[in-house]
Amino acid sequence: MKELFSLFLLATFLSSPLCAGNAVSEQPIKLGIDVLRENHTVLKGKRVGLITNPTGVNNNLTASAEIILRLPNVKLVALFGPEHGIKGGKMGNITESGTRKDIRTFSLHGAVKRPTAEMLKGIDTLVFDIQDIGARSYTYISTMRYCMEEAAKYNIQFVVLDRPNPLGGLLIDGPLLDMNFESFVGPAVIPYIHGMTIGEIALLLNKEMGINCNLTVIKMENWKRSMLWGDTKLLWTPTSPHIPEPDTPFFYPMTGILGELGIVNIGVGYTLPFKLVGAPWINANEIAYNLNSKKLSGVHFQTFHFTPFYGLYKDKECNGVRIIITNKRTYQPVAIGYYIIETLMTLYPENFNFSLIKTANIDMFDKVNGTNIIRKQFQAGIEAKGVVKAYQPALKEFIKKRTQYLLYE
Structure with a gap:
């Protein structure tokens, strides 16, 4: 386990102030949606499509859709739901239906996982506001990537309202993705635990995957990399049926x-x-x-x-x-x-x-x-210690590479 501890120290040294410790937030965390609410210049005069679910709320649990709907000179015209749906709680393939005729609703988890040209008709800006959990296989990163790619294709602005990584910004663990195993549960060459916010991941995807969409990340205020979820004093909304609690x-x-x-x-x-x-x-x-x-x-x-x-x-x-x-x-x-x-x-x-x-x-x-290397190592009789040691060099390289995309100390 010495290699693991050394890697943790390296991530801490490269990604945070030397004095960072158990940083409980002394000032309220302003999420991306809270910052947008105070200054929505990026959306003025725009017809907006919002990619969200029940986790898309501000620090007082007001839904982002409601906030955007009330912004002056902004028109919310469509809602897009990821896995588990716009309202949350659903399993399997999903169809969406809305109650307002002036706001169309679409599912991005079913036969169609990317917004189509028809879905994007009449949209100037796509806004992404979903709480992620910091693990590569959790599909919200894939949904964001697919939406960014379609935004680039149709010359649509893409705005990410940033949120904390519940695991904090220092923990990094697990093998990096081999693009031969790219899938909906493996969207990018990042470790299984990457220690990045959803906005930072968007910046990485945009450059490293050559998406090159017109991307804006609305940063949080008062969040630090050393903060775990409990340090933020934010209330937790279940991100999916089997992630019900903040721990x-x-x-x-x-x-x-x-x-x-x-x-x-x-x-x-x-x-x-x-x-x-x-x-x-x-x-x-x-x-x-x-x-x-x-x-x-x-x-x-x-x-x-x-x-x-x-x-x-x-x-x-x-x-x-x-x-x-x-x-x-x-x-x-x-x-x-x-x-x-x-x-x-x-x-x-x-x-x-x-x-x-x-x-x-x-x-x-x-x-x-x-x-498939992890499985093959186990099948070959390699001990867990050896399995873990084998991916440490790649993690060290990732820690260095990700620094250019980090938005917080």
Whole structure:
């Protein structure tokens, strides 16, 4: 784990003031929408299409759509919803319907994931205001990228209303995407945990992917890279059905990749999504002991038994662990996930074996990892320590490259 700690220190040194610590916001965070509300010059005289969902609110929970609708000399003409819909809470492919005839509504999660020429008709500016969770596989980044590309194609201005990365701006972990595995859950050559805001990601995408749209990022005020979500004093709006609470984004990168294999339940289908690892064939005491003996920084594994209400192992008692984060500033979530995979393969080879996994699950596992190298390393018997060590050089290069896109200290 020494390599991981050294990388964390490097990211801290290159991306933040030397005196940065647990920076609780002393002044209210002004989100991009709050800043826009005070000065909306960028939208004056424009017909606006807003890409948003229930997370698109200001620091008093007023919907961004409502705020933009009331701006003088601005006309809101269309709403676009990402995965889970404009209103949130939906699963699978989505169709949208609105209640106002003068504001068209469209889904960008279904058969169509990009705004079409017909959808963009009569729009001068696209505005993106959605809370991301800081993980590459969370599809809001892909939706933003697709919309930026279509904006460039049709010469439409693109405005991003910036928001905090819930994990803060220092944590970086996981392999970089290999563009051979580009997908809706892998849109760009960034690490799984990138430590950037959605506005910073937009700047990176625009240049690194050659999108070159007419991009404006409305910065936040009073946010610092060292701030975790709890430091911002902002209220949390669930970003999707399985990210209901402000601490859930911290667990998502630990177990989300593992969950794609469809072998163990990770709390999805129970009351603790992404916070559990369990299956009927696991010995809870055994796996907890083995994981805790690794002394992974920032986490503790508690024996846990649960019965999912839906999904994998529905109505079957699962045994395993509840993950407790003891230090959000030192833990390395993707690496921890790989140590969990290693432990499952070692303790339960007859149940947890890549040869037993369906092809579709293997494909999705590779896509969320952004590469098939991780799987092949495990199949070759490489320990988690070696898997994690192998992607450290690429992370160091990314830390240097991303500095040109950072908007906050």
